[in-house]
Amino acid sequence: MYFLLSPAKSLNESDGVPINVGNYYSQPELIEHAQQLMKILKDKEPIDLQELMGISDDLAQLNAQRNQQWAWSEDAPFTDANAKAAGYLFDGDVYTGLDMYNLDKDTVIYLNEHLGILSGLYGVLKPLDLIQPYRLEMGTKLKNERGDNLYQFWGDAITEVINQRMADSEAQGEDNVLINLASNEYFKSVKKKNLEADIITPRFEDEKNGKYKVIAFYAKKARGLMVNFAAVNKITKAEQLKDFNLAGYYYVDELSDEKTWTFRRDESSQ
Template identity: 50%
Template sequence: MLFVLSPAKNLNETDPAPIKKYTQADLLQESELLMQQLSRLAPQQLAELMHVSDKIALLNAERNAAWQLPFTPDNAKQAVYMFNGDVYEGLNAATLSPTQTDYLQNHVRLLSGLYGLLRPLDLIQPYRLEMGTPFANSRGKNLYEFWGGRITELLNQTLEAADSRILINLASQEYFKSVQTKALNARLITPVFKDEKNGQFKIISFYAKRARGLMVRYAAEHCITDPEQLKNFDSEGYVFHPASSSEQEWVFIREQQSH
């Protein structure tokens, strides 16, 4: 069983990683090729491409200029500790035990516009390149064309090596579009998290993102290898809702908290 998550735009570059162990990303040569092209863009071009402020564009132009291989713990940081958005706050990987961290490394993969597919402990240098960015490159008009079947091939290799045929999709639509599902040698399960608002259950982005991280943490804490056990997920008040669920889409709901 393998989980896939989206990365985060927010990065934690200041806090040191809580563990020394690290790995190198499988697709770093592809990342280097992409960065060679990305680093040619001036801050103003980045601002227009990514629809970000001049300040953020300048920061990322500087990051692109500084990006270089090889990655070491002195110039890079493990991805699961670098990413710092809602998903990763729910996951809170820095507080997991060594055994639980090993579980993450074996059972979780992070999709990335620049790095393709990452293990949690793969070293990365700071960047911003969302998968949906229409960045024209040597392979096509966007990042989906740049990555082509490479991410899917690596997922299939990972699943085969683990003798597993189940992929739990906890990534956003933007990122999961980089996976060619028809070529994927796995059963796909997509958990969906809904919160009660005004008497109706809806996907509320902030809560749903956090819940994705919470589910991965729950799996690591309970060392889950059978997806059926995920139906017991109950972190922060979520419960599995069979009536709303299908074989492919598992719905978890949370009732409105009374104050």
Template identity: 35%
Template structure:
């Protein structure tokens, strides 16, 4: 009997993409993925929660820079946060976040293979969780990366997360032979990465609108465009940096004149 070995080569993207989380979250179970994963830095998250539990309500109001109602909500969230992340109180990150970027990312349309692709190539930066895979379980929270919370490593979350996140990104890149880190995060969150210590090429993505004869970056529109680009990458299985130039959505097109080796600019 002759045995034939069929080898199927699956093209794997050589890019790792980082995006920002959102303050707006939805923990209803209207749509959920079939599987979930556990955040890499849960012990570190517990450290931060332990610190936050020492804050009085009035202190939390000033720390988070929110009104009394939101301070009370997040005070309860901190008290109820559980490192075990029980299923009834948790949700996968990419489906829980509901800000402008995530509404346009449209994770609720993802197939099982879409989720698998995104889990390998996309990471969500987080003030509480550090670095999340799309299917990582999270609990309701509000802790922006720019928060000045004193901890063992310094006076803010950048000091707390910088080395940890950078090390993990390098580990992922090495393990998967990724060549490029694509920055689709905001400036506030991308600062949590020590780019001088990143072992692979970093490429920033910028979206600009033409106003009064000049191109400008407008935050609200940029958030939406970032989400649309992530959807484009996942749905089309974009595997090469050059293929990102094909992104043409919501009027945005790649602008080679404004772009460089370190930055890809899209204008409309």
């Protein structure tokens, strides 16, 4: 079983990693592809980044600086001195729910084996992959040698990595199921027709004025909460996710089918 999340725009560069997981740090599997993209980004001035990504001048200046400082080579790979593990670096609603800073070592190791974080720059990351700060959303129309956008750039590469990781977990007796908790923008980078696994997409609805609907802020946090629940309970079977009950959510069988599982939360639990 394998989970997918989107990355976050906001980054936590200040807080240190609270547990000793140094032996599990790794380099991003698709780092050589990231090098190709960064070569393009390094040539862009702040005004170019501002227009490309629709960001403020301050953010454009910050990310132009990040791009110039970004450096990786086989002789000088990322280290915990110049980079940070992805699961601890990404911030925002999803990662507030994931709450990786408060997970023990065994739980973090489970996450590292069962969670992929999709990324415009790095393709797909393990939580303990070391990365340097960046800003490049998957939907960015960045022209490159493979096409006009990042979906064309990544092609089948992301899907091939996921298939391999799914095969590894299936070999250990786990369900061959991908739990898609990523946004549509990011999940489009996965070639579903080539994916060698069943896909389940959880849907999180919150009650508002007596009606249930997806509220983006709550849904994002719930995605992280579900991965947290799976990690803490060391889940290996998809069916076990129906017991997800953090923050007041509960599974609704009559609103679910084989591909989409619906979870709701009443207004009194918000």
